[in-house]
Amino acid sequence: MKKRLLTVLLVASMCLCLTACGGSSDDKKDNKKTEDTDAKKDDKKDDKKDEEPDDGIINFDGKDYNVTYSRHEVGTDYEGNPCLFYYYNFTNNKSEASSVMAVAMIKAFQNGVQCDSAYILEENEAINNYMKEIQPGTSLEICQTFKLADMSEVTIEASDFVSFDDKKDTQIITLQ
Structure with missing residues (x-):
């Protein structure tokens, strides 16, 4: 009889311990979630303080390169379908030769949809420069062409070709 009573008491005390531990664990998780959320909000505020105001023109400093809007037509x-010729200067800031094709991503959007690349027949040196490697410290004018659905405005985005963040620069182009 004493063994049964001892066993029942041990089981009851273990249940109380588990219940007590479980309650405090949830409280710690809730507190940790709140702390993590607050920390993320603070990080976003700090990131916004570091950002410069957007001037509406592509001037993107990527990883070891710079892309700067030149002109468009x-x-x-x-x-014979309409297309956008988007010209920009690419500067290689790496310690080795590089091409814009390997490091930067330029996208065009019209009516909220990404534009496809357009293919042209006439010779255009700036279009051919897209695949050329250039030496460190060198700049070269590049042109990319995009199919147009209509004559509404086009949003251009510049970002790293491979990126682990959402860093980008945007520009809105009004077509005439």
Whole structure:
């Protein structure tokens, strides 16, 4: 009889210990979640303080390179459809030769949809420069062409080709 009573008391005390531990664990998790959320909010505030105001023109400093808007024009692709010629200067700041194709990503969006690349027939040196490697410290004018759905405004985004953050620069182009 004494053994049964001792066993019941041990089981009851273990249940109380587990219940007590479980309650405090949830409280710690809730407190940790609140602390993590507050820390993330503070980090976002600090990031916004470090950012410069957007001037509306692409001037993107990527990893070891810079892309700066030069000019744009509307032309036609090989089928006679309208397309955007987007010109920018690419500066290689790496310690080795590099091409814009390998490090930067330039995208165009129209009506909220990404524009496809346009293909043209006429010779354009700036378009050919897209794949050329350039030496450190050198700048080269690059042109990328994008198909247009209509003559509404186009949003250009510049970012790293491979990126682990959301760093980008945007520009809105009004077509004429």
